[in-house]
Amino acid sequence: MVTIRDVAKESGFSSTTVSIVLNNAPLARYIPAPTKKRIERAAKKLGYRPNLFARSLRSKRSHTVGVMVFDMTDPYCTLILRGIENSLYQSSYLPILTDVHNEGSRFERYLEMLLDRRIEGLIVLANWLFLDINLLADLEKSSIPTAVIGCELKTDSISSVIVDNELGGHVALEHLHSLGHRKIAFIRGPKTLGDSAPRWKGVRSFAQVNNLELDPRLVVDLPESRDPISGFEDGYKLTEELIKRKRPFTALMAFDDLTAFGAIRALTKAGIRVPEQCSVIGFDDVAPSALYTPPLTTVRQPMEVMGNMTVSIIVDGMNAVLEKKTTGAVHRKVAPELVVRESTRGIL
């Protein structure tokens, strides 16, 4: 490997000067152009690449950000990860990706590994959370800018980016209502999930304002689960259950897209055509939704944007750390967007 001393020898200057020139340090102001030229040429000639271990040892910087995903196989992650990756790339940080598999022990182990590597920032991608006080404390005293995506937080040490679930619920019901639907079934999220309550609140507030009656016999709840695929299976079962109740409905609002897929499957199996006989709306707009037959109408979380946003928050945080300033946590709630495709239709 070629070191800075090799460049020094080759160029005829000391390693100090080489360092100053190649890093364009403040002192480089004083160094005459010819000297710079010679050093730069020598560096290029030898193919010099500074040793990041050595550099990091001195500077205490790693230019690395930890990304912890609770479950990679959740389609919700993909676009967010893309957004994170892309923004990080712009800022010349590299991500270490860890997948916690929804296990607390794995979270702790990975967190330790990341801390050992002196990550400068941490992004956690979780739609539910088991972060207990201990872990929060660990992070707080480490003073590493941290942001969570998909989970509302009250702490002022950890930032958060989340979709406006209440607005989303509102928008979804508004869409069905505007199509003329009045008998609407709902598959709500698991009670333990933070998203569930606000989404339902949005639904209720729209219903109230518009004098829409919500039939409690058409409302069911997803059971708690950490497996992303179970939303599909449970959506299927709950829809079967709804059909069995013999309370007619012309539209169904699913907690998320996977649940909607399960619902469509169950409706289709029961001979109920979507959207001719029953409209279905999802939430999230994960990638497969656009490819589904019928293409799914849904409430989109702007996932890529949320990824970008999160990076910008922690980059700001990291810059603040570098300048020894302190910044409080930032909490962003982004507006969802109705995406009308073909799984919903007006009532004849």
Add this chain to the structure above:
Amino acid sequence: MVTIRDVAKESGFSSTTVSIVLNNAPLARYIPAPTKKRIERAAKKLGYRPNLFARSLRSKRSHTVGVMVFDMTDPYCTLILRGIENSLYQSSYLPILTDVHNEGSRFERYLEMLLDRRIEGLIVLANWLFLDINLLADLEKSSIPTAVIGCELKTDSISSVIVDNELGGHVALEHLHSLGHRKIAFIRGPKTLGDSAPRWKGVRSFAQVNNLELDPRLVVDLPESRDPISGFEDGYKLTEELIKRKRPFTALMAFDDLTAFGAIRALTKAGIRVPEQCSVIGFDDVAPSALYTPPLTTVRQPMEVMGNMTVSIIVDGMNAVLEKKTTGAVHRKVAPELVVRESTRGIL
């Protein structure tokens, strides 16, 4: 931050001894148990964590592996990444994830960044490849164990893991044939994609052995494209085109699952029910396939296993490097597996 010297002071021994004890180095044989105890207790008491920058600077090891994905949004990636992550975790390596966005320049930039960080191994996830001689040369001389998933390679410096496409093509057609289908349409892969030819070869060989005639008017080719979603759109258009040709077919074999989704959409739009009037089979078994309506019959690539396998190859390679042995590249071709769901059905 607490350093090894703090531990030395606290325990009353020198930093040398502390290092020897905590790393359980060969010399630790000579160190009496009481000494070890005291050092370990001091370390624990202070919460000592060795500085990895310093350690890496000496040892020249990073315990880091680079993972380059050509396009994260390709659903093909997800499970493979999960397999990679999980195996890496077992081996205590951490992955740096980079997404090349199908751009050569981005590939080069990322490769440089990874090399600068002294990754000990590299995994490239590509279903097509623009690796030119230059990049290969770079990697060769760097002597970093490298493996490519999803692309057949001839080099003996870079390992590869790939599904047996020919067998897959064979298996898919065999399935349709066994269901009684004789008039079968084919959407083949883009000519420039390495997977396309062998899959078609498998199809042809099965047809030949079983005296099945392949009507060239029922065979169309996907155009070249780097965008994963385009498989869907092109599948849609090509299926419309096939329908327009008025050559009846009772089954359609799509190049991959996304193409199959597009085909199903087109068939449905044309009033042709799947599978009642036309069976459709895909390839890959990406996550959405099981959730589709109808659930997609497909030829599964064992993606998680392929990820595991690739890690085991490069871990072996990295161990060889540590022991200054040399190992040649490993090339693995794994068997796909037919997954029968509900998009295919026997002819009445």
Add this chain to the structure above:
DNA sequence: TCCCGAAGTTCGATTTAAATG
């Protein structure tokens, strides 16, 4: 005082060589 460059110290751990009883 301003400009240019270098010697020497530091970051924190590992390792070699050597000193002790």
Add this chain to the structure above:
DNA sequence: GCATTTAAATCGAACTTCGGG
């Protein structure tokens, strides 16, 4: 020679201090 411990050199870059013009 042996068991036990350590001072000092090393890894490669960056920064502090200093000297000469």
